[in-house]
Amino acid sequence: MAPRRRRLLATVLFVSGAVTLAMGVALWDEPARLIRFAYQGQRLAAGLDRASIEIDGTRWVYAYSDDAPAGAATVVMLHGFTGSKENWYPLARRLRGRYRLLVPDLPGWGESGEKSGSVHGAGVDYGYRAQAQRVARFIQALAPAGAGERVLLGHSMGGGIAAVTAAGHPGQVDRVGLLAAAGVYFEANGFGERVLAGENPFAVGDEPSLEHYLGLLFEDDGARPWLPWPVDRIYIGERRASAGFEQSVLDRIGRSDEAFLPGASAAQIDQPTLLLWCRQDAVIDASAMEIYAREMPQAQAVLLDGCGHMSLMERSDRVAAAVNELIERGRPR
Template sequence: MTTISPAAPAVRTATSPQRTLPRSALFIASVLALDGLCHAVWATGLTWPASDEHHLSLAVLGFATSFGPGVVLPLAALLWTAAGLVVARGWLGRDHRFGWLWQLATLAVTIGVATRAAFGVVWAVVGFGAMPTVFAWINALAYTPLCMVMAVCGWRLLGAGRAGRRVWGRAVAAVVPALLVCGTLTAAYGFPPKTQPYDPQRALGAVESRYVETPVARFHYLKEGSGTPVVLLSPGASWVNSWLPQLEALKATHTVYVVDLPGQGFTSLKDHDFAFTLDGMTGAVDSFLDAVGVKSAALAGNSWSGGWATAYAQRHPERVSSLMLLAPTVLDEPDPTSWEMLKLPVVGRALTNLTVGSRSMTESAVRALFVHRERAAPELVDGFWAAGTRPDNVRSMYELEAGLDWSVTERALPRTTQPTLVIWGRQDTVVPVAQARELGVRLPQAQVHVLDQCGHALTLDCPDQVDALMTGFLRARQQ
């Protein structure tokens, strides 16, 4: 008799669960690692695919800033670390004892790329505007779509794992970018700075405020003295008060005009189609000179207005007998990053509104222009702040930063043949003093003076030295 025994139970061996890396984690980590590699390559000094660091920055960010090793190497390390944490999130999961770490890192990455995607959509809808053309197209065709895909992948990865917790990461990843973009739009368009009441005559004392009507603007200006004309253009984001020491020094031998151009000081725009560009600003100089009957003059400017004076002399050499340029922005070089960011649509407008609307931030910005901080008195700050809150002036800050093409002025420097006085503060924190030497080389008839213990606001920070140089320069022209 055959006995049939029941089949022996299968022997089960303990095996580790097979792990696979989700495609979402692989995609995010690959993009981050590749981005980190690009930053590491740029740290070597290579700027491929751009021709130089300046144009690389414009293509990658939309504004100019440093791409030196001290900046890009930490970013490369950060990107590689983020890529590793995203891989850990996908491979080991959130139940690992360090799962909270890579879950948090994945959340941060998702918020970051979702925010960038949202701003990219806003910039594409607003239009290319003054953004560099290369950046505008790359933003629309590459950066924004890529960030959208990464945000979706991150959102899916955050939800993988225990269902009870997945909703929080996803909710934060969706809400925070929306809040950031909506907050920026609100700051840009919802709450313009309140115009501060101010009587410019109070600060000018015995010097009389004057106004002249033109089709372009109702120009606010000062006029003192007699003799050959000298025209002083108010520094950018400032007003005629900045030139009072030089007005006093020059009026004994010259008819001195100090004028607020459109978007500056207490001049009011009348031309609603006025463009804050080099063409617009030089056209405004021409309009003012015609209105006050000045056929030819010595022309001076500080910072932006030094650039406008140079551009005007290049376009109308017959109307400019000589130039006096104080730390002028005439070279096609990056501004400080805080100014460069004003070039970004919406973001620049929001940053301007927040800065201009705050007296404390205005005071901080003004004081940073001085070495002798005690000369940035409260009443001086009040004038800067009040002028800056005027609607045309608010708009001019971000539109001028985006619209002034200094490459045109730089290329024409060898053909700028007027005798030129260049003055710079060695401690200038806005326009690097190294540019003084460059102008001395490129301008055919330039004499350059660098003043120690002087900042960017030369006319007020070091008035005695500036007065002496300007009066001496003009005296030599008359001999």
């Protein structure tokens, strides 16, 4: 091998080794970076960018795509309890290019806030009403009126927040989609009974509880996220550290005087609405869809089979088709 080629190869190997070592030191210093690297890969695969904004003292971190025709609708997606913006990436990948997309971590969750027992300090409210106020301001700041319709999608807790937002801030929401939305009575199941008893059925502190958590969420094993070692240990550690935060939020949305505020708000929702559930949902029983539908005669109800609580990940093609129908229904061709 020529000396010049040997020197080039040595340089490449040295740089590669240095980068690997630097990544190893970074992960050793802050193991959660490994999960963030994985999330970044998922975001890039979905064709999304990342940004942050501060609104009224609240920091939002969100994924987004502006790759859409002029005047296209803006679709805002709100994740559920213990979830994050990453839950929406499979659906976002199917909607990108047709609509403008805004996929935030809700305040207090993911990258939009520290998760701890203090929850940004004592007295901070992350219930339905307070989060709806923040969501309305987020939409107003990033999707002002006149730039196309604003479509608000919410899953589980995020669905409850979306319902309260659509009812209380109709000027910011033109169409709404509620996916397995919390906030109404439904037929008794194990999850609901444990919430009413003061427990957090989603709590994760070890490997068996992680398996229980994923089993509650997913009916379709093929859609479950793969958590190899050491990602599983890192995730368990993060969830254990956030247990106090999770409990405080669940106390607010599951057992306070506003636990059923989304259902009470449904009668004030006049916008075109999508209600979407999976028949095998073990968290928010599918009977909740009928209760929402009674208050919203304009709603289109879609019940999917063979999936659980995470329709946006388990049946993203079907959910994308339903969202397209919601947006296009009633619009001139």
